[in-house]
Amino acid sequence: MSEAPPATPLRERAGRALQDTFLQEALTIATTKFIGLRREAFDEFPEGEALRDRARAIKEATLQHLDQHLERLIDNVERRGGHVHYATTAEEARAIVLDIARRTGARMAVKSKSMATEEIHLNEALEAAGITPVETDLGEYIIQLAHERPSHIIAPAIHKTKGQVAELFARELKRETQPDPEVLTRIARAELREKFLEADLGISGANFGVADTGTVVLVTNEGNGRMVTSLPRVHVAVMGVEKVIPSMTDLAVFLAILAKSATGQKLSVYTSLVNGPRRGGELEGPEEFHLVLLDNGRIRQIAGPLREALDCLRCGACLNVCPVYRQIGGHAYGYTYPGPIGILLTAMLNGSESVRDLAHASSLCGACADACPVRIDIPRMLIELRKEVGERRIAPWSERVVFAGFGRLLQRPALYRLAARVGRALQRPFVRHGAIRGLPAFFGHWTRTRDLPPIAARTFQERWAELEREGRR
Amino acid sequence: MTTRAEFLRRIRTEMGRTAGLFPAETAARPTRPRERLEILRRELSERWPQNLERFRHEFERVGGVLHRVATAAEVPDAVARVAQERGMRRVVAWHADALGLDVAGPLAARGLETSAAPGGEVAAAEREHRRAVAAAADLGVTGVDLAIAETGTLVVLSGAGRPRSASLLPACHVAVFDRDALVESLAHAGLALEAWHDGAAPEWRGASINFITGPSRTADIELTLTRGVHGPKEVHAVFVEQGLGPRRG
Numbered sequence: 180m181s182e183a184p185p186a187t188p189l190r191e192r193a194g195r196a197l198q199d200t201f202l203q204e205a206l207t208i209a210t211t212k213f214i215g216l217r218r219e220a221f222d223e224f225p226e227g228e229a230l231r232d233r234a235r236a237i238k239e240a241t242l243q244h245l246d247q248h249l250e251r252l253i254d255n256v257e258r259r260g261g262h263v264h265y266a267t268t269a270e271e272a273r274a275i276v277l278d279i280a281r282r283t284g285a286r287m288a289v290k291s292k293s294m295a296t297e298e299i300h301l302n303e304a305l306e307a308a309g310i311t312p313v314e315t316d317l318g319e320y321i322i323q324l325a326h327e328r329p330s331h332i333i334a335p336a337i338h339k340t341k342g343q344v345a346e347l348f349a350r351e352l353k354r355e356t357q358p359d360p361e362v363l364t365r366i367a368r369a370e371l372r373e374k375f376l377e378a379d380l381g382i383s384g385a386n387f388g389v390a391d392t393g394t395v396v397l398v399t400n401e402g403n404g405r406m407v408t409s410l411p412r413v414h415v416a417v418m419g420v421e422k423v424i425p426s427m428t429d430l431a432v433f434l435a436i437l438a439k440s441a442t443g444q445k446l447s448v449y450t451s452l453v454n455g456p457r458r459g460g461e462l463e464g465p466e467e468f469h470l471v472l473l474d475n476g477r478i479r480q481i482a483g484p485l486r487e488a489l490d491c492l493r494c495g496a497c498l499n500v501c502p503v504y505r506q507i508g509g510h511a512y513g514y515t516y517p518g519p520i521g522i523l524l525t526a527m528l529n530g531s532e533s534v535r536d537l538a539h540a541s542s543l544c545g546a547c548a549d550a551c552p553v554r555i556d557i558p559r560m561l562i563e564l565r566k567e568v569g570e571r572r573i574a575p576w577s578e579r580v581v582f583a584g585f586g587r588l589l590q591r592p593a594l595y596r597l598a599a600r601v602g603r604a605l606q607r608p609f610v611r612h613g614a615i616r617g618l619p620a621f622f623g624h625w626t627r628t629r630d631l632p633p634i635a636a637r638t639f640q641e642r643w644a645e646l647e648r649e650g651r652r
Numbered sequence: 653m654t655t656r657a658e659f660l661r662r663i664r665t666e667m668g669r670t671a672g673l674f675p676a677e678t679a680a681r682p683t684r685p686r687e688r689l690e691i692l693r694r695e696l697s698e699r700w701p702q703n704l705e706r707f708r709h710e711f712e713r714v715g716g717v718l719h720r721v722a723t724a725a726e727v728p729d730a731v732a733r734v735a736q737e738r739g740m741r742r743v744v745a746w747h748a749d750a751l752g753l754d755v756a757g758p759l760a761a762r763g764l765e766t767s768a769a770p771g772g773e774v775a776a777a778e779r780e781h782r783r784a785v786a787a788a789a790d791l792g793v794t795g796v797d798l799a800i801a802e803t804g805t806l807v808v809l810s811g812a813g814r815p816r817s818a819s820l821l822p823a824c825h826v827a828v829f830d831r832d833a834l835v836e837s838l839a840h841a842g843l844a845l846e847a848w849h850d851g852a853a854p855e856w857r858g859a860s861i862n863f864i865t866g867p868s869r870t871a872d873i874e875l876t877l878t879r880g881v882h883g884p885k886e887v888h889a890v891f892v893e894q895g896l897g898p899r900r901g
Contacts, residue, residue, distance in 0.1 A: 209875055239676035246663045253656065259859070265659035275653070317881055318872035334872060341874050360876040368881055375882075376787060391681075392849040402820060402868040402883025409816045409860065410783075420663070427849060428679045431842025434863075442871075445710065445803040446838075449883070450863035452845075460773045460812030461858040462782050468859075474654075478662050482669035 181269035181475060182529050185513030189536040192511040202338050206508050209337045210499040216443025217496060230435050235553040237429045238490040242481065248390040248423045255393025259455030261468040269299035269475050276301060276415055279469055280310050283413045285380035291397065291404040292316035293384025294332060294493055295417045295473055298515045298528060313374045315403040317367050324351045330509030333441050333495040338508060381407035381465065385418035387433060391426045395453045395470060398437060408453050414465040419473050421489040433492065440552040441494040476528045484563050488523040490553045497547035497557060503540050512537060519547040519557045531567050538564040577621055596640060603634045685846035692840060693832065700831040703801040704891060707834060710804030711889060714866030715879060719890045724897055728758035730890050731793055731826050735764055740790035740824060747771045747813025751795045751828060752896030771813045783817060792818035796829035797901055798844055802837045805865045806889060809901060810858030819864060825884040830895040856900055
């Protein structure tokens with residue numbers, strides 16, 4: 180499988196996050212702010228709801244004829260002088276990019292933020308091949324210097340304080356710093372400007388690929404996407420196959436909802452449409468343009484249970500509203516994609532074994548489905564994943580035994596009534612203030628963090644029977 | 653390595669396993685987008701004052717500064733004022749044919765070191781030199797191919813005489829436009845994109861189109877909004893009431 184499983188269990192990772200007071204505060208501030216900004220943006224935009232439906236329909240319609248749209252995209256990219264490559268696995272994608280880098284003699288690669296290249300762990304591969312990858316999105320730059328991974332799809336470094344960033348810059352860049360975002364941003368601008376002008380290779384992801392025109396579309400706020408696609412000699416874009424959309428008219432629909440969902444902006448600062456390599460007469464633009472189409476588990480979901488997750492735009496809205504993400508943050512998920520959609524994408528990329536625990540890291544409250552710009556029914560798929568995890572016997576044995584027993588009990592009324600009476604007797608020592616607290620052995624996992632309502636002194640069935648005897652019904 | 657044929661075959665195999673078609677369709681593409689865009693532009697030309705007002709409102713919300721001048725001849729003064737107020741001296745600009753006016757001469761006359769882009773293909777060494785000049789410049793002057801009122805967005809097409817760097821590398825970007833560029837909505841911009849990609853592209857056209865909505869920004873450190881992280885710190889738009897001269901584009 181493409182990503183190594185985390186070294187520690189979810190419970191431990193989540194526990195660490197819960198004890199990190201700064202992280203807790205940062206998560207609350209960031210996610211609350213994003214929620215507010217998103218709400219304001221859609222409140223001001225009454226046509227937004229209809230456009231969300233429209234966007235969803237476009238995604239579904241495109242998936243139905245994915246082969247045709249991809250073929251058109253490929254033909255049009257090639258017509259413009261670009262090269263298209265096909266990667267079935269993460270390993271193959273890395274090999275393709277490394278091959279391009281070696282062939283063009285690249286020593287340094289500037290990257291604009293891309294979840295697809297995070298997913299295939301491209302940076303490690305570049306480093307191993309002696310090519311220096313430089314992340315240029317400020318948040319990604321910070322976490323690259325700190326040797327960490329992004330904790331949010333949109334704001335990769337929300338877990339860091341300005342003080343920590345100042346220390347990091349002082350140590351890694353040997354610069355005089357102050358814990359002031361303005362000063363720190365200026366330092367990053369100067370450092371990265373040199374890299375942009377020096378790098379041979381620009382690597383980006385793709386927010387959309389427009390089939391009709393062979394255009395790769397990048398959405399950024401900082402302008403690094405424009406630098407990466409215009410200044411180096413060679414540009415490589417890595418794009419998941421599901422990012423293809425049919426037309427420019429469709430693109431306008433997505434642009435109208437993407438930034439509003441992500442950051443509450445009407446549009447991100449830069450939406451860049453890349454139509455292949457530099458054309459004659461232009462002063463800038465790469466001499467070579469490569470598009471790497473990435474499968475990595477996506478294609479088998481076209482007819483799979485996670486199909487709907489292929490509609491995801493990577494806006495991060497579902498992370499901000501998720502009560503679990505808001506508590507544990509992105510790192511605790513342990514894989515590239517965090518949050519509710521991240522659980523589904525992790526299962527897509529790494530198989531359902533990888534989400535044995537993560538499938539349960541959701542309250543199934545449905546806030547994610549409400550926030551999703553293309554209305555992906557995330558809770559439904561999480562339930563299916565839980566079912567699969569249970570059926571394929573990858574859940575812990577204790578959990579399987581309890582649920583199997585409970586299932587049998589529910590099917591036999593006499594047994595159920597007997598169990599209620601026995602349970603009532605057994606629970607007596609544990610009921611305090613009207614709730615079951617502090618159960619022994621592994622049942623304690625439940626009562627350690629929440630109360631269990633006790634079996635009633637008289638069950639509904641018993642009261643019903645009494646009423647019948649008294650002839651009061 | 654996976655080939656195109658293998659890759660697409662796997663996709664078709666999986667598509668064959670889906671339970672059937674879902675009731676969904678893509679957004680309806682306009683037929684004859686070029687003609688429609690012309691019709692739209694004629695309709696919009698009557699509503700330009702409202703659209704300019706809305707553009708101003710949204711552009712200022714994202715941190716842009718709008719200037720209004722009566723004639724194209726007043727543009728160099730407006731640009732020079734922006735530069736001089738900030739102590740900026742070095743300017744890069746689009747070619748006069750792409751801009752609809754010549755700014756290089758008048759700006760030089762106002763004491764600004766100005767370099768206008770060549771109108772056509774130049775040798776690699778010259779491109780390298782031009783890039784260094786743009787990287788060292790304080791201010792970039794560009795034209796505008798669309799100004800979207802709904803979002804306060806400037807759309808610029810790259811190409812001959814239209815370097816991408818002029819709106820990217822200098823700390824200050826000044827874009828010059830007139831009523832012809834104004835459209836109301838993203839949907840209108842979608843129509844323009846269809847029209848620009850319909851049929852063969854004109855000779856001067858480049859490989860990049862950028863939607864620019866305010867100055868470069870980030871909130872990656874403690875969600876504090878900071879401008880000018882990689883692109884310009886400031887974006888100005890100069891609206892020419894009586895219109896620019898004929899321009900290529």
